[in-house]
Amino acid sequence: MPLPPLLSLLLVICVSTLSATMIVVLLGRMTSRPKTAPPPAPRSVFLFDGDCLIDASAPARRLLDRLDGVGTERDLLTGLLEHRFPGLGARLRNLEGDGQSRLEARGGIGRIEIEHWDGLLRLTLCPDGTSDLTREAVDAIAFAALQDELETLRCIGEDAPQLIWKLDPEGRLSWANRAYMRLAEARRQAHDPPCPTGDVDWMPGELFEAPGFEPAGPDRERCRTSLSLGEARRSWFEITRIKRGAEHVHFALDVTEVVEAEQARRKFVQTLTKTFAQLAIGLAIFDRDRKLVMFNPAFHDLTGLPIAFLSSRPQVQCVLDRLRDRNMLPEPKDYTSWREQVAALEAQAARGTYCETWSLPGGQTYRVTGRPHPDGAVAFLFENISAEISLTRHFRAGLDTARAVLDTLPEAIAVFSAGGTRLLHNGVYAALWDLPEGGLAEIGLTEEIARWQALVAPSPVLGELRDFATAFGERAEWCDRLRLNDGRGLSCRFTPLPGGATLASFWPDAPEAPCIAARANGGAESALVRARGG
Template identity: 40%
Template sequence: MADWIILAAISIVSGCFAVQWLLPRRAQRDHAFGLFSNTSLFDAVFLFDEERLISHSDIALAGFEHVRNWTDLRRLLQRDFPTFPESPGAVRDKGYVVVSPIDCTVERDVLCEWIDGIVRVRLREAAKAKPAGSEAQNDPTRLAMDQAPYPVWLLGQNNRVQWCNAAYVALVRKARDQDTDLTDPLFPSTPEERSVGKTRVSVEVSGSSYKLWFDLTQVEHASGYLCYAVDINAIVQAETAQRKFVQTMTKTFAQLSIGLAIFDRNRQLALFNPALIDLTTLPPDFLSCRPSLSSFFDRLRDQHMMPEPKNYRSWRRQMNDLLEAAEDGNYHETWSLPSGSVYSVSGRPHPDGAVAFLFEDITAEITLTRRFRSEMDLMQSILDKLADGIAVFADDGTLALTNYAYQKLWGDAEDAGFQTDTATDVTRRWQDLCLATPILGEIRDFLEMRDDRAEWTAEIHLRTGTPIQCTVTPLQNGATIVRFSISRIPSKIQQIEQISA
């Protein structure tokens, strides 16, 4: 009986070897290939005979239960796997196709393989398909793209995104929502909107008015366009802040009555305000064309809006000196124009080599000053005709004005006009020419008083014995007039001497 059992076992083993030997031999494949490869419980496998689905795994991903043909499966996979083959023929031609997800952060891919007329499609976990240390994981080009800090993506000929890196995925979800279609381009994609090279584009953030700005670079590729976006929000914000600052300054300059002309480092007119047009009578279109510094002043000379030079050579020399002085911040002149107007012109250096010129019409100020000087000269002439000596003291006690009679009396003829002597200096000079008297001290004290001031009169005597009548009169704002009258009536001493005689 044992012999029969041993013989049966040998027969079974021999039969198995014979069957194995007679089976068609296939080329050795990787353990992840073929119909009989180990499949993860989370994977879904589909078998196609041409376009028709003939079988699928029992545990399929949600949403794939109604797949009936290749088109149905491609429609379901196209959003996450836009490069999925359009037909099984592409798999037949290559024999083996791995489709990567558009989102490089997704740990899945699709394996398509041709096996004896059958197309096997397997949705698998990419981490298991590519073991740690594999060539795909260590590919520096793929690592650089996946971990790049700026969005990178491939735009297909059908204007759909075929691949993108993690930065692009994060940007799309930030601008739209978490469950957005990554194949729908976030940046301009139509031929009319597309521009090869670098362009500045903005992306609107869903649910807000905020915009994200990028420098978009598109490079033509065999399968479409490789696109790169560089974040320039900081640059745009800086430009916006600068533009607002310039607008604010422009509005401020527009309100100024002083003409402003700023020339950049190339000596081209960069900025001017309306007051410059009013003061120089230069046409706005001429100023808007950004004339050079020399052209600007040549035009002023032609318009007779600056002092007429003696000759052109000296004029050019004067302009060179003007520019050098303006660059040092030392240029300041008063221009008396042929029209009778008077301008104050100054030059100031600005950052980055720019120069600013300021034009101010000071005709009214000069006219007022000249009129004031004329009135002062007239008043001085009137005072000089008076027989009495007049001394006018300011509210701080300094001698402000005297006349010819005063100067002749006190010996100050060489200092005619405005004085800067203090009350102490003046009364000391008087004391040197007078007999001792407390009147001069009282006058000095009166000049320093601010309240309870009333006119009063006293008499002093020169060392020659000549009596002088002093009248102290307070004025508004603390000023004081001291008038010296040489008495025509004999003094009491002279009267006594005459009686004694």
């Protein structure tokens, strides 16, 4: 029997409502089921008793396996974490009593928890709170890359030939490379007696005590200091200090050979300076930029330039301008030509061809020589030759006077040196022997005798004269006669002079000549015998 329509409608509504209720309950149970929490990220936990590690978690041991160096595990770990956690070393050194604290990492990524009680110390490395499985995997890859980079940097630092070390904010040595440790050990063995127990501190004190640093850049300082290793020779180091945060990183390069070379050069320059100071010749050296870099006292005395001006390293043009102002340069007709002369002076000195005599308005005479020096430098030598020039002028004046006196004599006179060179003669001699124009040239006795033989009859007198002029020892004056080709008689007298020189006198047809009078008195024969050596 079919149900009434109203009852069928109510039945459908009830079934639908019940089904919807069951679905909602099932969905609520499904959504309310607790999710499975991801496993917590493993933490690196270190437990120390003093400086000795007594326990560590698995991640912490993996981290410790990567540490390398000299020192305790606590010091090595502190040195590794100091960069990420600034101030960790100072905080661990200043622990007092029991308690706990935390230190945030640089940039706020992670922290380190510090707990200490009864002499035990526990360090826990905690990542930041936003870590998940993906972040943990990324951190693991980044940590591995950082460890590889750290290993590379550690190898570079340890194998570097120069000394590298780091000081903490309190000025204590917190890290040093192998070269520093070897030098510290060598110095300890040289200065300290060996330890009876054989125990040696892993971290020595700072080798260089309070060197005086000077700024060498925006973030670095530099100094040079020496270190004694118990030997006569001291080692010199050039130290560069760089500030990184609150710490200082130092780099020391051995410059012993450079310092010794500089000292040798300085001693050599001092020796040259002392030598130049004794010279009477003025010396001025200009570098490749034509600045005065060295001068001796003689240069100051000769030029009269102030010491303050010379010490200011003036340019060569400034020095020459000052000399011109003091009338110490030859004055040209116009200033333009003088400037051109200065430029030529500098160019010729650089080639080593400049050598001139300066006749100054004050009556002094300087010989100025320019010589090139290495690396483009130029040296000028100033020599006062006023006395030499004056002596030469006096000598020439005396020689001209003697020649003028000889020209007034009626005899033909010539003077020959000990080597047989004709030194001077008078006009009568030139006319007698028909000398060419310019007969003042020095001519040897052999050439003169050849000229005489062409104008006189053959005679042994000329051969005897050759032997007489070149003879050594004591000589005596002697006379004789020759005959010219035109038939005239020619009397001659040969007189020894000081220094081996010989005076030859000739006069034609002169019966009253001294040699004729001597022969009339019977003395010519004895004189001839003495001259010919008996």
